Amino acid sequence: MKTTKPAADGLLSSAKLWTLTFAPLCWAAHFLASYLTSAIYCAKYAPADGDGLPIRIAVALFTVIALSLIAWIGGIGLRAHHMGETKLPHDDNTSRSEQRFLGFATLLLSLLSGVAILFTALVFVIMETCH
Amino acid sequence: MNDQARRLLEAWRTPKGWRYWSAVNNSEVGLWYTITAFAFLLLGGLLALVMRIQLAMPDNDFLTAEQYNQVFTMHGSVMMFLFAVPILEAISILLLPEMMGARDLPFPRLSAYGFWSFLIGGVFVCGSLFFGAGPRGGWFMYPPMTTQYQNDVGADIWLLGLSFIEIASIAAAVELIVGVLKCRPPGMRLNLIPLYAWYILVVAVMILFAFPPLIAGDLLMELERALDWPFFDATRGGDPMLWQHLFWIFGHPEVYIVFLPSIALVAMIVPTFARTPMVGYGWIVLAAVGTGFLSFGLWVHHMFTTGLPGITIGIFSAASEAVAIPTGMQIFCFIATLLVGRVTKSVCLLFVLAGLATFIIGGLTGVMVAIAPFDYQAHDTYFIVGHLHYVLVGGTIFPIVAGFYYFYPLVTGKLLSERLGTIAFWLMMIGFHVCFFPMHITGLIGMPRRVYTYPAGMGFDNLNLIASIGAFVLAGGFAVFLWDLLRPKGKQSAAPRNVWNAGTLEWLAEVPDQPWGVRSIPIIESRYPLWDQANFVRDVDEGNFYLADAEEGLRETLVTSTVEATPIQCLRVPGPTFLTLWAAIFTGGVFIFGTFHWYFAASASGGLAFLTILVWLWTGTAIIPEKPQKDVGLGLTLPTYVSGPDAVGWWAMFITMLGDMTAFMSLVFGYFFYWTVHEEFPPADAEGPGVLWPMISLVAALAAWGLMLLSRRLNDRENAMLFYISTIASIALACLAVGSLVGGPWLHEMDPTVHVYQASVCVLILWTVVHLLVGVVMQLYCIARRAAGKMTHRFNADIINVTLYWHFMVLTTGITALTIALFPLVA
Incomplete structure (x- = not known):
């Protein structure tokens, strides 16, 4: 049986479709964690004046973790995007070009997810209480 | 036509006469789907005109309040559930295989089943209107109005009729995800996929996670209406807000679910008319994937005025602003492509540009209402009606009309008229803006939505009259468009092949088109193979690529690997059936x-x-082939049967179960939601299911799952006797799990109508029990397949997929048992 599977090519040949979703998943986790923490805290545990210090600390922590993960994922994307000499639009019919494309899209999604996380975090910078 | 082509044609021949309706091929099912969805669009449009007649004058009595409520509910429901979502599935089923050079999608019968379900459900729901029995709770059916104040059958028709259609939508989503991931032509790597396929992949995944919460909500509401389980009844601990959460977890992604496929059409049309590849392919993929994710973080912006904590509102307001970033990026890419290309004028492009301009206006008013203080003023006014129609007509309907002009020659072999198209365009464009722009002003000066009339002298009169005139001009545009679609074209000469000189694979279609899809499945080396690959069309037509023949007379297409699109299987797809x-x-x-x-x-x-x-x-799945492998051309031999993660069936099961788990998690979310809204949950005096029985069910389910894993291994070792023993033992344990799950509430005399706590425990048990019983049926099926010689150690797709189902089952039973048994102890 003839096999047409190409040989492993370059250091990021293991990059898969899933890698695209890692950065937005970090956003989703951060978003859900921030929302659920604040919703549960405000509904069940907040003092009468709605002081939000505990959730602000928690969200600060979530943000540091999420942004660190995204920076790491974005770094992988950036290295894949720059692999070799070829420039955009990464539309060659080669495994390398595909990896560069995936790297580039991962990088862009990391940037978008990072910005969206900062949007969420900003709410906790501005708002001091549940209300 | 040579012998090879004749055999291929014979295999893919469309049934004739009354058997035509047994066809399952994407070209027939896609066409029926498109026509049906379009018919529902026309019905929804007529309902809109009826509303505009009623609202044209103050104190008008053209409709009664009751009739008006039914009409606006059906207008929204028809447009969203029977047009906007189905048309995307329709167009995708029709065109996606062509864009990927595939003969068909992997599960043609599933597509046909989805279509028939859609047709039956749609006719049922719409038919209610003609008996005065239509739903009248608005397209979002808020309780307690729909649970306590509307006791007629209308809300049930909506809940059950549309749930049925939602299941069809999930079936289509499974089909499209597996299609994009596994049925691309060899060489079509992820960086070479047509942008339409990227968008559809994202949208289908969104459907998979957005529709199940609504199905869960429908289940809860129907249980309240039919069996008096008080999920939304505040007097018994229920909370109508849960419905709003579940509805909008579906409802906001839904907006993007209908927008992205339409914008995907734009992504196919723009490069063709700009005569250049799309600028910023990677940025558009970013936009599609990014929008897909962010759209799940917006749902609460429909609930800003419900009294939620300010910080929750802040989070969702911020996310609603953030989604404008990826949404805007793709529009910049389209504009950039048009700027760098040599644009040719056409009606298609007029509709694309109208769509983009209109959508941008709707998007900007969207950013306005994402800001909570503004939303407090605009909520439930005509400002929102104006905003959402700018988004949906600009983002969905105009691009779809553009798509009709673009793809009509591909499907029918005839061009639509540029002259009639231009008339339709100006009527629609002017009519639309005259109709919907004044609504922003009517809303800002205070006219609420969903009122059947208004008194004179409040400043609404002229604006409403203008809007009604605009609505009829818009309808005039649609009438011209409809005439253009339907007018006899017998004397009109056939359109040339690839009439727009496009670069993507669907334009390989011959005129008149052949049922085989493509003569041979090509090797792809470019994003625009028709522009870039030398002698491409000739090689495809001469059968110089894969599967140019159908020696066994069977319908076949290629399955390729997910990332690099390396051929891995020659997939036999099933043919016509009733x-x-x-x-x-x-x-x-x-x-x-x-x-x-x-x-x-x-x-x-x-x-x-x-x-x-x-x-x-x-009779139609996991059929043992007459030979284990076959030569598909160009010296490549591929297996005809695969199982596990290489197989399309495995992916379908996996994807379906992801959707299923999402619905289940929505019910679990409900349980915890009630915990957050109650001081004491479970209530101190409420009977629970206890700890013992749920724990027994958990242990039994774990053991049943373990035995299924063993059965799979025994089947692989051809140890038939032990396989039967192990599977039967697994069935017995699954039944024990069912019995003990039911036993908990039974023995503790829990009454689900007393309080929402009992109801939320019982609904989790109900869900789990039904799923375990389905699991038992699957186990029995495996035993029967093995006994009938249809499942062996080599041909083992059935048991592998059933084991996959059981992975999800053990998870479902575990979450249910731990939640209902242990959470009360820690709550």
Whole structure:
């Protein structure tokens, strides 16, 4: 049986479709964690004046973790995007070009997810209480 | 035509006469789907005109309040559930295989089943209007109005009729995800996929996670209406807010679910008319994937005025602003492509530009209402009606009309008229803006939505009259467009092949088109192979690529690997059958009879649906091939049967179960939601299921799952006797799990109508029990397949997929048991 599977090519040949979703998943986790923490805290545990210090600390922590993960994922994307000499639009019919494309899209999604996380975090910078 | 081509044609021939309706091929099913969805668009449009007649004058009595409520509810429901979502599935089923050079999608019968379900459900829901029995709770059916104040059958029709259609949508989503991931032509790597396929992949995944929460919500509401389980009844601990959460977790992604496929059409049309590849391919993929994710973080912006904590509102307001970033990026890419290209004028492009301009206006008013203080003022006013129509007509309908002009020659071989198209365009464009722009002003000066009339002298009169005039001009545009679609074209010469000189694979279609899709499945080296690959069309036509023949007379297409699109299987796809039609009729019976509480008829219909689906599976899936592998051309030999993660069936099971788990998690979310809104949950005096029985069910389910893993291994070792023993033991344990799950509430005399706590425990148990029983049926099926010689150690797709189902089952039972047994101890 003839096999047409190409040989492993370059250091990021293991990059898969899933890698695209890692950065937005970090956003989703951060978003859900921030929302659920604040919703549960405000509904069940907040003092009468709605002081939000505990959730602000928690969200600060979530943000540091999420942004660190995204920076790491974005770094992988950036290295894949720059692999070799070829420039955009990464539309060659080669495994390398595909990896560069995936790297580039991962990088862009990391940037978008990072910005969206900062949007969420900003709410906790501005708002001091549940209300 | 040579012998090879003749054999291929014979295999893919469309059935004739009355058997035509047994066709399952994407070209037929996609066409029926498109026509049906378009018919529902026209119906929804007529309902809109009726509303505009009523609102043209103050104190008008053209409609009664009751009729108006039915009409606006049906307008919204028809447009969203029977047009916007189905048309995307329709166009995708019709065109996606062509864009990927595939002969068909991997599960043609599933597409046909989805179509028939959609047709039956749609006719049922719409038909209610003609008997004065239509739903009248608005397209989002808020309780307690729909649970306590509307006791007629209308809300049940909406809940059950549309749930049925939602299941069809999930079926289409499974089909499209597996299609994009596994049925691309060799060489079509992820960086070479047509942008349409990227968008559809994202949208189908969104459907998978967005529709199940609504199905869960429908289940809860129907249980309240039919059995008095008080999920939304505040006097018994329920909370209508849960419905709003579940509805909008579906409802906001839904906006993007209908927008992205339409914008995907734009992504196909723009490069063709700009005569250049799309600028910023990677940025558009970013936009599609990014929007897909962020759209799940916006749902609460529909609930800003419900009294949620300010910080929650802040989070969702911020996310609603953030989604404008990826949404805007793709529009910049389209504009950039048009700027760098050599644009040729056409009606298609006019509609694309109108769509983009209109959508941008709707997007900007969207950013306005994402800001909570502004939303407090605009909420439930005509400002929102104006905003959402700018988004949906600009983002969905105009691009779809552009798509009709663009793809009409591909499907019918005839061009639509540029002259009529230009007239239709200006009528639609002017009519639309005259109709909907004044609504922003009417809303800002205070006119609420969903009122059947208004008194004179409040400043609404002229604006409403102008809007009504605009609506009729818009309808005039649609009438011209409809005439252009339907007018006889017998004397009109056929359109040339690839009439727009496009670069993507669907334009390989011959005029008149052949049922085989493509003459041979090509090797792809470029994003625009028709522009870039030398002698490409000739090589495809001469059968110089893969599967140019159908020596066994079977319908075949290639399955390729997910990332690099390396061929891994020659997939035999099933041919025409009436089974899917019958299955849809019987499944429809369950929902339709259930609506009227005719439970005997519903059960009988359910039994017939079950048997039909069983026959369909038994005769049409995991068929042992006459030879294990075959030469597909160019010296490549591929297996004809694969199982596990290489197989399309495994992916379908996996994807379906992801959707299923999402619905289940929505019910679990409900349980915890009630915990957050109550001081004490479970209430101190409420009977629970106890700890013992749920724990027994958990242990039994774990053991049943373990034995299924063992059964799979025993089957692989051809140890038939032990396989049967192990599987039967697994069935017994699954039944024990079912019994003990039911035993907990039974022995503790829990009454689900007393309080929402009991109801939320019982609904989790109900869900789990039904799923365990389905799991038992699957186990019995494996035993029967093995006994009938249809499942062996080599041909083991059935048991591998059933084991995959059981992975999810053990997870479901575990979450249910731990939640209902242990959470009360820590709460």
